[in-house]
Ligand SMILES: Nc1ncnc2c1ncn2[C@@H]1O[C@H](COP(=O)(O)OP(=O)(O)O)[C@@H](O)[C@H]1O
């Protein structure tokens with residue numbers, strides 16, 4: 001090594017930058033929808049890393065759209081208010097009081113995430129699906145069958161919604177002005193009613209509506225795990241029904257995978273479930289060969 005040879009640590013850094021080149025070229029101009037889950041939000045250091053990743057995406061010509069959750073935070077507030085809460089297939093049964101609390105808590109989280117991104121040097125604006133009629137919602141229904149019975153019974157989830165229409169114009173205006181949209185998973189019904197929408201479902205709907213190239217769902221597990229707790233790195237839509245039926249996936253993973261399937265079926269190239277507890281998980285996934293989490297492709 002002569003005096004001009006870079007130190008090994010320096011070489012590793014330049015290699016990482018050069019490794020990113022094909023991804024930077026491939027993704028410039030594309031839209032990525034990133035869902036930031038309530039479980040991945042706990043640590044301020046991770047929130048700062050997440051915000052930096054989003055700002056970096058924007059700086060290299062990718063259009064990030066952030067959709068956030070807040071399930072655990074809604075749960076804590078309901079507990080403090082002594083309001084009982086129950087979930088059916090990963091969806092929170094939502095009566096009028098719960099809808100009010102969900103909208104309030106998600107509104108506060110929305111502004112916090114936008115603030116993190118703004119502090120990292122981006123220009124983020126926080127909105128909910130109710131703003132500019134971005135997302136109109138219809139009521140979700142679920143059915144169940146009692147053990148041994150062939151009769152399907154409808155379960156009333158209250159004000160739980162799913163996107164019915166998505167008007168992307170406000171998102172186009174924002175991204176056109178270099179603004180990063182941060183979206184809370186709340187929608188409005190045709191009757192003006194507020195609906196609580198699962199954040200994964202919301203992110204998938206937005207990704208499909210804007211023709212996103214990628215959908216990232218950041219959560220608190222490494223990805224989808226099989227029964228032996230091994231990471232399933234690659235899934236196809238046809239794999240999902242089996243994983244649900246044999247109980248491999250449950251709870252919040254159900255809407256997550258349903259979302260991935262809906263998104264890739266609607267034309268999103270790939271949906272990735274990845275571990276939001278890993279610092280800069282998003283950058284590692286997007287700009288390195290390493291890849292992480294579970295990738296769902298059509
Ligand atoms: N097969 C599985 N692999 C990984 N996680 C699973 C699986 N089945 C159920 N889960 C649960 O899904 C959770 C992620 O969903 P959720 O709690 O809704 O997260 P988020 O708040 O990030 O959306 C995991 O923490 C885990 O408890």
Ligand SMILES: CC(=O)N[C@@H](CCC(=O)OP(=O)(O)O)C(=O)O
Pocket residue numbers: 036037038039068069070071072074090091092102160161185196197198199200252
């Ligand atoms: C209908 C429904 O379940 N809504 C969710 C909305 C928030 C959410 O989905 O947050 P996470 O992504 O952090 O779980 C709820 O009330 O918890």
